[in-house]
Amino acid sequence: MTTPAQASFDDLGTPLSDLTYCVVDLETTGGAETDRITEIGAVKVRGGEVVGEFQTLVNPRTHIPPLIAVLTGITSSMVAAAPTLREVLPAFLAFAHGTVVVAHNAPFDTGFLRRACEGLGYPYPRWPVLDTAALARVILLRDEVPNCKLGTLARHFRTTVTPNHRALTDAQATVDVLHGLMERVGNLGVHTLEDLQEFSRQVSPQRRSRRTWAAGLPETAGVYLFVAEQPATADGEAQRHVLYVGKSKNLRARVRTYFTASEKRRRMDEMVRVATGVETIVCDTQLQADVLELRLIAAHAPRYNRRSKFPDRQTWVKITTDVFPRLSIVGAVKEDGATYFGPFARRQAAEDVVLAVYDGFPLRQCTTRLSPTRPTNACALAAMGRCCAPCDGSVGREEYAVLVEQVRAALCTDARPAVSAVSARLTRLVGEHRYEEAETIRRRLDTLGRTARRFHRVSSLAACPEIVAARREGAGWDIHVIRHGRLASSGVAGAYDVPQAVARSTVATAETVRPAPAPLPAAGIEETERIADWLEQPGVRIMHIEGEWAWPLHAVLDHETLVQHALGGQAAPQPALAG
Incomplete structure (x- = not known):
């Protein structure tokens, strides 16, 4: 597979130097169930320069335990006249708006902020989040630092301030730790926010390096195949194994996720390591991609496809x-x-x-x-x-x-x-x-x-020799020819095309399909069900039909109707010889 000499800006992601970071730290009362915020400190940084600071005590409206008061230096008398969280939270949300939130042990701080927003009726902002503790665990070696506590990292990176369990001071120290960690990963090819997030989630360098496989793929609907090619031996030819088959509305975007932290399935991580490349087949419509995926899975039985691996087993x-x-x-x-x-x-x-x-x-x-x-x-x-x-x-x-x-x-x-x-x-x-x-x-x-x-x-579609149907997609129409429950042809009528003319050409080039023994369709059961899903969508227009696409009136009863008939009694005739 060929790849472009230079990646596009979409591939590069968001450069770290273009982002504004809000490095935040919270101090709390420390109670297991009644833990409440007592202080918020935050530093806003862009391009390595501090552009703003935020610090305030918060009245938790509860007693601060003596041990916490000794540790943080914040006493109940200090916060007695401080504003409440209801008064403080809007100002902090405005300060952090449009930034990347950074914290040491970020789940702790973001968890408090999320609960505060929920409790006070504010929508929780979907900030991108970086955790300096998680980054340090991946970037630093054990012989460099014995642990990843903020005090330990502050000494290692020689921060300008020493953390002392006060919110603003700890946030300032975290800024220096963040810059130190970014310096370390810059030499490892990490230059974007997406790279840094993946790095903190321990995406292997081998897996991350293969994201260039997605660079030249089309941004259209289709099917992708992860393959492993073995070199030719002296007495044979090169072997090609299909490891995994998938489909997507956007091939490029979907394949790219396999090389990021968003893909969390273990077997997919193993599959990417084994694969030697990605192949794609562009499809005219999403239904065509759905059907082609099923057919390729049936043909190759890929080892990493769990669903639909044996579609004929019924x-x-x-x-x-x-x-x-x-x-x-x-x-x-x-x-x-x-x-x-x-x-x-x-x-x-x-x-x-x-x-x-x-x-x-x-x-x-x-x-x-x-x-x-x-x-x-x-x-x-x-x-x-x-x-x-x-x-x-x-x-x-x-x-x-x-x-x-x-x-x-x-x-x-x-x-x-x-x-x-x-x-x-x-x-x-x-x-x-x-x-x-x-x-x-x-x-x-x-x-x-x-x-x-x-x-x-399934059987109603299998009984129809031909159905030609269309559904509007954007400015055009997706047109499909279904014969005996099998997708025989697909076409797309653009904004300036005549749909009827496109439908005629689609029918003329459609596959010849012979019926299967009733009630089987001329395709796999799953393929016919996917076709039924598409036909049953709102907005589908039947352009031509040969045969009858119909169900008996009382052949299907839902759960509520079943219980009603069974317990409420109804006038349907009793079967002969019923015991």
Whole structure:
């Protein structure tokens, strides 16, 4: 990958010499729960020169412990006539406005300031913050200083004042410590605020040095790939491994974050160390980038991608095609004439749906192949009323087929009968205060409702041979062609383009897509769901559709509706042979 000879100003960040720093120190009463501010001291510095100072005692409206009074020299009588924090805080916020706040052990001081703003109704300023203690821990070696206390660092850098636990004096000493630390890191290539913040958070030099990889990347939507290339051996060719695939609206900005302290994932730190470069693919639209990311992850199975690493690993509930059909949990959809419901990301969810069906319908649960002409002995479930016992001839083939059709309808068309079938049992459990058992049934119904929504989102798009849709983005339009649930083509109509003309050319160059076995889409499940997310956004216009993009009216019930139907009772018909 080629990089420009000189980085742009965006890459350089904010030069340290151009910033104004407000070095602050607080003194407090020292109580664990009632700790309050007794003094604020601050020094405003720019270009190495002091441009202002701020110092005031603060009346904490509480007693100052003797130990704190000895340590700081601030007594209760000294602060009795001092202004309160409500009077002091606005002046300090004005003094520190537009600066970079610096403090020694900054979380202590900024934590007090944040709580003060919240307590007095002031918005807390989003100052950039530097912590001289954190910087010293990274910059200085143990044989230079035994610890990073302010007094120790003041002696090491020979500050002009000696810290004495008074706010202004300690802030003045911290100014000299800050300048001393900046001198040390200047030789390490740290020249901007962003560099210094990263340095204080212990971003490794190796990782930080690779930020030049982002310098030449486009600031557009697309997909990025971290790759590791191994040199060619004597008996083979060079090998290229894709380590990680991601997407972004701004490739350059997103890739740059991997080399800064904003990226905190350990595996990403390891990935950056292993990688030898970054490759990018520019996309016309954000949806195209989303889809391409999923396809590349499926193709390369990158070791550092946790989500979507195995996009084809799905579970389905199948109504078999036996003489007496049953429910089966399977890992793939086949063209065998059976009915499939799903998909499920976890097998436990599929089992919950199967149990939800068994809760409401006396469908057989055994896996034995049954014959309509040779009855066998019934199992215990028949005696309990949980199975209609086709095995012993209690019901015939036609009568059992009616039950199977009701199960099929409950899964694929109308979920209300499944809820109605367990409403009496659920009401009884609640009345008997058997809440754990009732919650189990409710969870199963909830899983059924959530899966039905996913099933219809996917299968309805899979059934449409073609959808051409557009959505306004800025001054133009993003246009997509979807065929059988797969993104076949993308285009962008600019501010001066005719969207219909762009749509026609996008359709003409779209990929030819063959349908998959129903209810599968012609793409991965996640890809079709991303497409559904985009189509369901406000402002999407359907320009052309072939087929019907629709769901059955009562196929999906949300959680509240499920509970209402189950406990409130409703007029949906009860299934035949319900036990």
